[in-house]
Amino acid sequence: MRQPMKPMPRQPEPGHITAHIYSDQTPFFEEKEPAYISEDTISMVEALNRALREEMERNPKIVMWGEDIADPKGGVFGVTRGLTNLYPDRVQNSPLAEASIVGVAGGMAIGGYKPIVEIQFADYSWPGFMQMRNEIPTLRWRSNGTWSDPVVVRMACGGRIKGGPFHSQCVEAIYAHTPGWYIVFPSNATDAKGLMKTAARADDPVLFLEHKRLYRHISAKSREPNADYLIPFGKGKIKRHGNAATVVTWGATVYTALELADEFDLEVIDLRTIVPMDDEIVFNSVKKTNRVLVLHEDAVMIGWGAEVVARIAANCFDHLDAPVLRVGAKDSFVASAVSLEDEVLPSVEDLRRELTKLLRY
């Protein structure tokens, strides 16, 4: 007589492998028109500072640390100025140790707190990369939704401050390759405030990239929205409507694109959030203009532009009248001397040359 077949032991059921990478409590909601508190404009540094103040007042679980962030210095760029005076038990200097800054934050978030920590220069974040790649973003996923680690890591990034190779890096693409993070990269004071407030309430890890050239730059100054204004993640913004071509960009290069917007009749899209990216705003614009260029300050090779271009190629192929182009930094390190920094980073001239190609194709 045949033995009955032994049933196979049960492996975990496939079909939901991306569940628990992000929380269900997603920071996606309808964006409202901001109500401004004044006609005056404020800088991005002031906007970030006010967002942090408002959120600290609202949520007593928010704690902060980083190098030099405590008063009287209040951060090397002044983002956290005044916060230790308001909350001496909640805002403190850390040891000069980036793995500690993010790793201890990860643990405190497991314990129910909301750390918003600062990495003084994104270039110095790499000792913390182990925690930011392996520990923090995997926790919810690897425990099948049991634990979570909703930290906010703020980093000053970007060049054109004569900072040389180690005070100028743009890091969005490297970090975007790790699932589990929201990555935010605002270009102006209003967005910085609205996005920081969303980050402070997110249920997942958020990497908040602050372009240091924009901290006090006049172009990034804008009006201050009131305390109720939050910007959802994953929503870009059309900075100028146009018809000849679309330029997709974020951070400081938004202003590079705007310089040429009238000359070329460009539609300029500021992504504002890198992860998740607002595909819809990009695809809709490409379907209208039929020509698109991605512009960013990070190096071209495997920059975030490569991902943007791939998504456009897969979704808008029939609408393209020209190859999708990219403009970014040379595949080099950022040099210190201004003449050399200018050579490395994408310039208005680089953009004009490539736009001319794009439109002549």
Add this chain to the structure above:
Amino acid sequence: MSRKSKETPTNLRSEPERRIVPDAVVLELYRKILGVYYIEERLKILTRQGKISFLASSRGHEKVQVGTVMMLKPGHDWFFPYYREKAIAYALGMPVKDIFLHMLSREGDPSSNGRNMPEHFSSRELNLVSQTACTGTQFLPAVGMAKALKKDGSDAIVYVSSGEGAASEGEFAEAINWATREELSVLFLIQNNGYAISVPRNAQTTSEIHRIAAGFGLPSYHVDGTWYESMYETMPGLIQRMREGSGPVLIEAEVVRLDSHSSSDDQTKYRSDEELKRARERDPIMLTEKYILQHRLLSQDEIKGMRDKIQAEVNAAADEADAAPA
């Protein structure tokens, strides 16, 4: 002890004549390390059957792990273990079936439902935090958890551990520094079995871990982790003081690694027969059994009865986990 002290008390005395642990505690410890032993034995069979992809046996470490949990408060204290610590999960009270479901990467594995590699236990009820497989990355999150507990005004302690190899990681130094500077209640337990896979301890550092930690101002102690008397004399008082806010403590426990690093390793390639024989002479289970017989806490027959009963319980749970769905 002063925060700046560089003293590193050593307590490696292991004379079974000294009867300082209450008999009931010895028997509880013995029962639990036997539970771990029979879990490991069954896991070895399941690994040879190709049902388990990775096994890091805790043999030789079981006493320091179970013994430490017995000095702490399960469900109140927090645990950030490393990959050779199923005895921690077991001693905390993780059901044996759940241990096997995780090790077998089966549907319903409560630690991660098959996402994390075997040997990475997790349970919210037990305050046992999910780990990665990277050596030494658990230290900084453990410090952060202790910071949260201090802010909450809790007297809970955070246990974090590793082998001696991971103490070479930079994050270990950062973590003992931060925990010490903020006087956080972290119990660092370094289980020194002499080997990081095949790399012997003298290739890690010319110093010793408890001395390195003491240099950070962290009160550090050196104990024999194969012999409970040594731990029992040193640790409960320290743990009580930690609850009262005295700050972190580091324990470097000398243990033996009786099995290969993992199911992917063969230690006979780099450890001599003579050395392995010496290690087996310090088998923590054998030492406790000798003690129990010497002090007549149990007879040979009672020990056999106890072993059979525990083995049967473990195997029943293992069978249930390994069984096909109903």
